[in-house]
Protein backbone atom coordinates (compact mmCIF):
# COMPACT_ATOMS: atom_id res chain seq x y z
CA UNK A 1 0.00 0.00 0.00
CA UNK A 2 1.43 3.40 -1.02
CA UNK A 3 0.64 6.39 1.19
CA UNK A 4 1.09 10.15 0.85
CA UNK A 5 0.27 12.80 3.44
CA UNK A 6 0.19 16.49 2.50
CA UNK A 7 -0.51 19.54 4.67
CA UNK A 8 -1.24 23.20 3.97
CA UNK A 9 0.11 24.73 7.18
CA UNK A 10 -0.67 24.97 10.89
CA UNK A 11 -3.23 27.72 11.56
CA UNK A 12 -4.46 27.60 7.97
CA UNK A 13 -8.11 27.31 6.91
CA UNK A 14 -9.65 23.89 7.47
CA UNK A 15 -11.82 24.31 4.35
CA UNK A 16 -8.72 24.01 2.18
CA UNK A 17 -8.65 20.32 3.04
CA UNK A 18 -10.46 19.38 -0.20
CA UNK A 19 -7.85 21.19 -2.29
CA UNK A 20 -4.99 19.58 -0.39
CA UNK A 21 -6.65 16.21 -0.95
CA UNK A 22 -6.97 16.82 -4.69
CA UNK A 23 -3.25 17.66 -4.90
CA UNK A 24 -2.34 14.63 -2.78
CA UNK A 25 -4.29 12.27 -5.05
CA UNK A 26 -2.61 13.80 -8.06
CA UNK A 27 0.86 13.48 -6.48
CA UNK A 28 0.58 9.85 -5.36
CA UNK A 29 0.35 8.86 -9.04
CA UNK A 30 4.09 9.58 -9.37
CA UNK A 31 6.31 6.52 -9.71
CA UNK A 32 8.49 7.12 -6.66
CA UNK A 33 8.25 8.74 -3.23
CA UNK A 34 10.59 11.66 -3.99
CA UNK A 35 8.71 12.69 -7.13
CA UNK A 36 5.41 12.29 -5.32
CA UNK A 37 6.25 14.61 -2.39
CA UNK A 38 7.78 17.14 -4.77
CA UNK A 39 4.65 17.08 -6.93
CA UNK A 40 2.37 17.61 -3.91
CA UNK A 41 4.47 20.55 -2.73
CA UNK A 42 4.75 22.06 -6.23
CA UNK A 43 0.98 22.02 -6.68
CA UNK A 44 0.61 23.94 -3.42
CA UNK A 45 3.48 26.32 -4.31
CA UNK A 46 1.56 27.19 -7.49
CA UNK A 47 -1.68 27.80 -5.60
CA UNK A 48 -1.68 31.34 -4.07
CA UNK A 49 -3.84 30.11 -1.19
CA UNK A 50 -0.68 28.71 0.38
CA UNK A 51 2.34 30.47 1.78
CA UNK A 52 4.91 28.88 -0.51
CA UNK A 53 6.03 29.79 -4.02
CA UNK A 54 3.29 32.02 -5.48
CA UNK A 55 1.51 33.67 -2.55
CA UNK A 56 4.49 33.57 -0.20
CA UNK A 57 4.57 35.93 2.77
CA UNK A 58 6.53 39.17 2.50
CA UNK A 59 9.24 40.21 4.89
CA UNK A 60 8.90 43.48 6.74
CA UNK A 61 10.97 45.17 4.01
CA UNK A 62 8.59 43.89 1.29
CA UNK A 63 10.91 41.25 -0.11
CA UNK A 64 9.93 37.60 -0.53
CA UNK A 65 12.51 35.05 0.52
CA UNK A 66 11.54 31.40 0.33
CA UNK A 67 12.89 28.25 1.98
CA UNK A 68 12.41 24.69 0.72
CA UNK A 69 13.86 21.25 1.35
CA UNK A 70 13.62 17.65 0.20
CA UNK A 71 14.89 14.54 1.93
CA UNK A 72 15.20 10.80 1.27
CA UNK A 73 17.04 8.30 3.48
CA UNK A 74 20.69 9.35 3.41
CA UNK A 75 20.32 12.47 1.28
CA UNK A 76 19.08 16.02 1.71
CA UNK A 77 18.82 19.21 -0.32
CA UNK A 78 17.62 22.68 0.61
CA UNK A 79 17.48 26.29 -0.48
CA UNK A 80 17.36 29.12 2.01
CA UNK A 81 16.06 32.63 1.35
CA UNK A 82 15.82 32.12 -2.39
CA UNK A 83 14.10 34.88 -4.42
CA UNK A 84 12.44 35.18 -7.82
CA UNK A 85 11.92 31.53 -8.72
CA UNK A 86 8.55 29.83 -9.19
CA UNK A 87 9.18 26.52 -7.43
CA UNK A 88 11.80 26.56 -4.64
CA UNK A 89 11.17 22.85 -3.97
CA UNK A 90 12.53 21.99 -7.42
CA UNK A 91 15.70 23.96 -6.77
CA UNK A 92 16.07 22.14 -3.42
CA UNK A 93 15.77 18.83 -5.28
CA UNK A 94 18.47 19.97 -7.71
CA UNK A 95 20.77 20.99 -4.86
CA UNK A 96 20.44 17.40 -3.62
CA UNK A 97 20.75 15.66 -6.97
CA UNK A 98 22.88 18.00 -9.08
CA UNK A 99 25.29 19.76 -6.71
CA UNK A 100 27.93 18.49 -4.30
CA UNK A 101 26.22 20.46 -1.51
CA UNK A 102 23.22 20.00 0.74
CA UNK A 103 22.14 23.59 1.26
CA UNK A 104 22.49 26.70 -0.88
CA UNK A 105 21.42 30.09 0.43
CA UNK A 106 20.44 33.52 -0.91
CA UNK A 107 22.33 34.83 -3.87
CA UNK A 108 24.23 31.57 -4.36
CA UNK A 109 21.01 29.55 -4.45
CA UNK A 110 19.57 31.93 -7.04
CA UNK A 111 22.72 31.80 -9.22
CA UNK A 112 22.62 27.99 -9.06
CA UNK A 113 18.96 28.01 -10.12
CA UNK A 114 19.57 30.37 -13.02
CA UNK A 115 22.49 28.23 -14.24
CA UNK A 116 20.08 25.29 -14.37
CA UNK A 117 17.58 27.33 -16.39
CA UNK A 118 15.09 28.46 -13.72
CA UNK A 119 13.61 31.67 -15.09
CA UNK A 120 12.83 34.94 -13.33
CA UNK A 121 9.49 34.73 -11.56
CA UNK A 122 7.87 37.17 -9.15
CA UNK A 123 5.87 35.18 -6.55
CA UNK A 124 4.19 38.23 -4.99
CA UNK A 125 0.40 38.47 -4.96
CA UNK A 126 -2.10 41.22 -4.10
CA UNK A 127 -3.09 39.25 -1.00
CA UNK A 128 0.51 39.02 0.23
CA UNK A 129 0.93 42.77 -0.26
CA UNK A 130 -2.27 43.42 1.73
CA UNK A 131 -1.13 40.99 4.44
CA UNK A 132 2.11 42.89 4.85
CA UNK A 133 0.26 46.22 4.96
CA UNK A 134 -1.97 44.90 7.74
CA UNK A 135 1.09 43.79 9.69
CA UNK A 136 2.82 47.16 9.25
CA UNK A 137 -0.34 48.98 10.32
CA UNK A 138 -0.49 46.88 13.48
CA UNK A 139 3.15 47.64 14.13
CA UNK A 140 2.51 51.36 13.76
CA UNK A 141 -0.45 51.13 16.14
CA UNK A 142 1.72 49.34 18.67
CA UNK A 143 -0.64 46.35 18.52
CA UNK A 144 2.06 43.75 18.18
CA UNK A 145 3.56 42.94 21.55
CA UNK A 146 6.61 40.83 20.80
CA UNK A 147 7.73 38.12 18.45
CA UNK A 148 7.36 35.44 21.09
CA UNK A 149 3.99 36.53 22.39
CA UNK A 150 1.52 33.66 21.80
CA UNK A 151 -1.05 36.06 20.39
CA UNK A 152 1.43 37.35 17.86
CA UNK A 153 2.53 33.84 17.01
CA UNK A 154 -1.05 32.75 16.42
CA UNK A 155 -1.85 35.69 14.20
CA UNK A 156 1.18 35.86 11.95
CA UNK A 157 1.89 32.28 11.16
CA UNK A 158 2.75 31.08 7.71
CA UNK A 159 0.74 28.28 6.09
CA UNK A 160 3.81 26.48 4.91
CA UNK A 161 3.22 23.36 2.81
CA UNK A 162 4.72 19.90 3.12
CA UNK A 163 4.37 16.25 2.17
CA UNK A 164 5.69 12.84 3.23
CA UNK A 165 5.23 9.58 1.34
CA UNK A 166 5.93 5.88 1.35
CA UNK A 167 5.86 4.47 -2.17
CA UNK A 168 7.09 0.98 -3.00
CA UNK A 169 8.43 0.85 0.56
CA UNK A 170 10.59 3.97 0.09
CA UNK A 171 10.23 7.17 2.08
CA UNK A 172 10.59 10.83 1.08
CA UNK A 173 9.73 14.25 2.52
CA UNK A 174 9.44 17.76 1.07
CA UNK A 175 8.59 21.21 2.45
CA UNK A 176 8.31 24.77 1.14
CA UNK A 177 7.55 28.11 2.78
CA UNK A 178 7.52 31.86 2.47
CA UNK A 179 8.21 31.94 6.23
CA UNK A 180 6.16 33.59 8.95
CA UNK A 181 5.15 37.19 8.30
CA UNK A 182 6.69 40.11 10.14
CA UNK A 183 10.19 38.75 9.95
CA UNK A 184 13.40 40.46 9.06
CA UNK A 185 15.00 39.91 5.69
CA UNK A 186 17.37 36.99 6.07
CA UNK A 187 15.33 35.17 8.72
CA UNK A 188 15.48 31.38 8.38
CA UNK A 189 12.78 29.11 9.83
CA UNK A 190 12.75 25.39 10.53
CA UNK A 191 11.67 24.23 7.08
CA UNK A 192 15.08 24.02 5.38
CA UNK A 193 16.90 22.86 8.52
CA UNK A 194 17.52 19.13 8.56
CA UNK A 195 16.02 17.53 11.67
CA UNK A 196 13.98 20.61 12.56
CA UNK A 197 11.29 21.10 9.88
CA UNK A 198 12.03 17.91 7.96
CA UNK A 199 13.57 14.50 8.44
CA UNK A 200 13.53 11.26 6.49
CA UNK A 201 15.37 7.99 7.05
CA UNK A 202 14.90 4.25 6.71
CA UNK A 203 12.26 4.21 9.50
CA UNK A 204 10.03 6.92 8.02
CA UNK A 205 9.55 10.60 7.22
CA UNK A 206 8.42 13.67 9.20
CA UNK A 207 7.60 17.28 8.23
CA UNK A 208 6.68 20.07 10.64
CA UNK A 209 4.81 23.36 10.38
CA UNK A 210 4.35 26.16 12.88
CA UNK A 211 6.66 28.64 14.54
CA UNK A 212 10.04 27.82 13.04
CA UNK A 213 12.08 29.19 15.92
CA UNK A 214 10.34 26.86 18.40
CA UNK A 215 10.49 23.87 16.05
CA UNK A 216 14.24 24.37 15.57
CA UNK A 217 14.79 24.73 19.30
CA UNK A 218 13.25 21.29 19.80
CA UNK A 219 14.61 19.58 16.65
CA UNK A 220 11.04 18.40 16.28
CA UNK A 221 11.19 16.28 13.12
CA UNK A 222 14.27 14.35 14.14
CA UNK A 223 12.94 13.90 17.66
CA UNK A 224 9.77 12.29 16.31
CA UNK A 225 11.70 10.23 13.76
CA UNK A 226 14.00 8.94 16.48
CA UNK A 227 11.04 7.71 18.50
CA UNK A 228 9.46 5.73 15.63
CA UNK A 229 8.81 2.19 16.88
CA UNK A 230 8.56 3.22 20.52
CA UNK A 231 4.74 3.36 20.40
CA UNK A 232 2.13 4.33 17.82
CA UNK A 233 3.02 7.39 15.73
CA UNK A 234 -0.09 9.29 16.77
CA UNK A 235 0.89 9.03 20.44
CA UNK A 236 4.49 10.05 19.79
CA UNK A 237 3.45 13.10 17.73
CA UNK A 238 0.80 14.11 20.27
CA UNK A 239 3.33 13.95 23.13
CA UNK A 240 5.85 16.06 21.22
CA UNK A 241 3.22 18.62 20.21
CA UNK A 242 1.94 18.93 23.76
CA UNK A 243 5.41 20.17 24.76
CA UNK A 244 4.75 23.29 22.64
CA UNK A 245 1.94 24.41 24.95
CA UNK A 246 0.10 27.28 23.26
CA UNK A 247 2.63 27.75 20.47
CA UNK A 248 1.19 26.79 17.07
CA UNK A 249 2.68 23.64 15.60
CA UNK A 250 1.70 20.71 13.40
CA UNK A 251 3.34 17.59 11.97
CA UNK A 252 2.76 14.93 9.38
CA UNK A 253 4.60 11.65 9.80
CA UNK A 254 4.80 8.24 8.21
CA UNK A 255 6.51 4.96 9.11
CA UNK A 256 6.36 1.38 7.80
CA UNK A 257 3.08 0.67 9.56
CA UNK A 258 1.71 3.99 10.65
CA UNK A 259 0.63 7.46 9.55
CA UNK A 260 -0.16 10.63 11.50
CA UNK A 261 -1.27 14.22 10.82
CA UNK A 262 -1.79 16.37 13.90
CA UNK A 263 -1.72 20.01 14.96
CA UNK A 264 -2.71 22.15 17.94
CA UNK A 265 -4.35 24.55 15.44
CA UNK A 266 -6.53 23.98 12.40
CA UNK A 267 -4.39 22.41 9.68
CA UNK A 268 -5.71 21.36 6.28
CA UNK A 269 -4.21 17.98 5.43
CA UNK A 270 -4.92 14.85 3.44
CA UNK A 271 -3.86 11.24 3.84
CA UNK A 272 -4.25 9.35 0.57
CA UNK A 273 -3.54 5.68 -0.13
CA UNK A 274 -3.31 3.61 -3.26
CA UNK A 275 -2.70 -0.01 -4.15
CA UNK A 276 -0.48 -0.40 -7.22
Ligand code: ASP
Pocket residue numbers: 009010157158159160177178179180188189190191197208209210211212213
Ligand atom coordinates in the same frame (compact mmCIF):
# COMPACT_ATOMS: atom_id res chain seq x y z
N1 ASP B 1 7.50 26.78 9.93
C1 ASP B 1 7.43 27.90 9.03
C2 ASP B 1 8.49 28.90 9.38
O1 ASP B 1 8.69 29.16 10.56
C3 ASP B 1 6.11 28.57 9.02
C4 ASP B 1 4.91 27.64 8.89
O2 ASP B 1 5.00 26.46 9.13
O3 ASP B 1 3.83 28.11 8.54
O4 ASP B 1 9.10 29.43 8.50
